[in-house]
Amino acid sequence: MKMAPQYNIYLCGSIRGGRQDVQIYGKIAEKLKEYGTVLTPFVADPNVRDEEDLDDRAIFERDNGLMAQADVLVAEVTVPSLGVGMELGWALRDKRIPILCLYRPQNELSALVRGLADGNTNQVKDYKEEELDQIIEDFFNILAVKNVAESGDK
Numbered sequence: 164m165k166m167a168p169q170y171n172i173y174l175c176g177s178i179r180g181g182r183q184d185v186q187i188y189g190k191i192a193e194k195l196k197e198y199g200t201v202l203t204p205f206v207a208d209p210n211v212r213d214e215e216d217l218d219d220r221a222i223f224e225r226d227n228g229l230m231a232q233a234d235v236l237v238a239e240v241t242v243p244s245l246g247v248g249m250e251l252g253w254a255l256r257d258k259r260i261p262i263l264c265l266y267r268p269q270n271e272l273s274a275l276v277r278g279l280a281d282g283n284t285n286q287v288k289d290y291k292e293e294e295l296d297q298i299i300e301d302f303f304n305i306l307a308v309k310n311v312a313e314s315g316d317k
């Protein structure tokens with residue numbers, strides 16, 4: 164039997180932007196573990212309010228290093244966060260990996276985030292909490308189909 168691909172997944176969520184959604188980041192992280200390794204588990208850790216044991220340069224370098232290993236990025240973007248915005252830029256322009264942004268509609272999402280959806284493997288999904296699992300499953304199914312298609316071309 165063919166094994167489902169296992170991905171290195173870079174999960175993004177607000178830290179200094181506010182930790183009010185940390186429980187949801189936890190639910191997302193749990194679901195993502197079905198598809199591989201979450202490179203940034205601290206994002207979903209309710210005990211982490213700020214990584215006070217690391218200075219900002221160390222966090223920046225560590226996260227850049229993790230991004231270099233990432234196959235896919237999943238960002239919860241409901242709580243606005245400059246750091247998450249940076250990470251989206253790295254993934255989009257430097258690393259060029261598939262991106263799934265998850266947003267629970269409240270105010271208006273930034274056009275630069277909403278607009279990264281390309282009708283292909285970069286997606287921005289408005290969701291309610293009960294839809295989370297299905298949206299994540301659909302996203303990884305699309306990636307799996309693409310991987311099959313790409314290996315079929317070789």
Ligand SMILES: O=c1[nH]c(=O)n([C@H]2C[C@H](O)[C@@H](COP(=O)(O)O)O2)cc1CO
Pocket residue numbers: 174175176177178179180181203206213214222226243244245246247250
């Ligand atoms: O302590 C940290 N550790 C860390 O890895 N980050 C990264 C991961 C998160 O996806 C993102 C959150 O950025 P912000 O703190 O601006 O909300 O930045 C951000 C901080 C704090 O800025």
